[in-house]
Amino acid sequence: MENSEFRLNQASSPTDSETIRDEQPSPNGDFVKKNHARFIWVVSCFLVLSGLCLNQWVLYPQLVLGNGQRSILLLIVVWGFDVSAVTSGLLLLVRRNKTTLSPRTFFFSGLMLLLMVVGMELALQAVVWGIPSLDQMLSSVPILPALPDPQYGRIPNPRFPGHDANGFRNPIALTKADCVTIGDSFTYGCRVRPNQSWPSQLQRLTDRSIYNMSLGGYGPIEELMLLNRAVEMRPSLVIYAMFIGNDIYDAYTSVYYRNQFPEFKTQDAAFQKAIADREREAPFDDTVRMQDTVSLLFRDMTGSALNRLKLCRLFCAMEAAIQSKTDGILSNFHYLNFRNERRTAMANSEYYELFETPDYVTILIPAFRHKGVNLDDPRIEEGLRISQQALLKMNTTAQTHAIDFLVLLIPNKERVIYEFYPANNRVASEAMSRVVKYEDEIRRRTLGFLGERKISCIDLLPVLKNYLANGGRPYFIDHDTHFNPEGNGLVARIVDQYMKKESHDPGNP
Secondary structure: OHHHHHHHHHHHOOOHHHHHHHHOOOHHHHHHHHHHHHHHHHHHHHHHHHHHHOOOOOOHHHHEEOOOOEOHHHHHHHHHHHHHHHHHHHHHHHOOOOOOOOHHHHHHHHHHHHHHHHHHHHHHHHHHHHOHHHHHHOOOOOOOOEEEEOOOEEEEOOOOOOOOOOOOOOOOOOOOOOEEEEEOHHHHOOOOOHHHOHHHHHHHHHOOOEEEEEOOOOOHHHHHHHHHHHHOOOOOEEEEEEEOOOHHHHHHHHHHOOOOOHHHOOOOHHHHHHHHHHHHHOOOOOOOOOOOOOEHHHHHHOOOHHHHOHHHHHHHHHHHHHHHHHOOOOHHHOHHHHHHHHHHHHHOOOOOEEEEOOOOEEEEOHHHHHHHHOOOOHHHHHHHHHHHHHHHHHHHHHHHOOOEEEEEEEOOHHHHHHOOOHHHOOOOOHHHHHHHHHHHHHHHHHHHHHHHOOOEEEEHHHHHHHHHHOOOOOEOOOOOOOEOHHHHHHHHHHHHHHHHHHHHOOOOO
């Protein structure tokens, strides 16, 4: 009995060798722990490096809109990703011994995220199916500020945010106005909010109804055609803002490329031959116009498979809404943009020219501006002649309807800044000198033409020079040549002074 009980106890108790074997670590468990540690290290390093490398400076081209500003929403997304990725990676490193991660965890997390996105997309598709207006807002066709047109080349889009029922940039479409402004992107108010454009600021100063009929890319010929619509509003004054930088070029392309007002073409056979020879040597690219204010992401999606996803369209709609609210608010604080542009300007001195003093800094593009004022090119010479004919016809049309006509002559930013080169001991580049020489000749001829025909004109060059000399800052610090909100305010005040003077002394323009 005792022997059997001993054998039972002996069988039920582990041997010494078994105890030792149980206490020793399993080689398989060791392998799993080592792999787990390596996996956490890899994930942590990947998160930290992706957060540091995928920053706003590396992704700069994807964050910039067509009008030169940054996409606020995309910038928030990038910063959110960077902070989250770096923080998560560092936390994993600190808590690597207390954190349990496996490839399976990542797989199921990714699968759940994918299912969530698919569910949201299906839900959004179902919602827009029942709401046609929302479906139109999130359609695959982007809402552009302008639409193609066989006559004008492009016309303003009434569906674009900030445009009225006629397609122009006004709060509401008017049938009658005291003053109508016509022009290009300077009058439209490129890179500023609608209420910061100079026509909007002029309306607040004068307390008179001002209707803005402008669009970026328009020139003297398009404005001449628009004048017929302007006179229907029975204004007492029509203001045409003529930008020397590209309106001469635009006048030529409108007549010779789109055959608008063909009677304006020269009848001089020798000059016709010179133009034809120049066209063969270096044809103008009429497709190069002011970029539409649509984000790069928005444009790149056009025609792609992503275009059909309502979630992507919702993101773009949110981006447009946020940008319309912040447009102009951040325009004076583009120092991050300027830092990138400054590096680009210094690395590409043949295209950019950095003007930097203790009091003022900006970037100039004389090589680009040379194309629009080069009087050695017979096409620009012809464009200047066409512009003068268009101005004369505008004035005649206005007089026929007993409307005052005013020309606002806007210089290139390069021409204004050039005045401050000697005072700052700077030597102008050859490109700058050429631009200034040609622009001064265009201004001289234009002012002479207007003066001979008693057409009222305000030359903004001396106004802008004096304003800059007294500490004013009418331009953006980057290469953009448009007026910032401050510059638009200056133009509004100058025009307001003219209008008040005319109301007191109408016989002396």
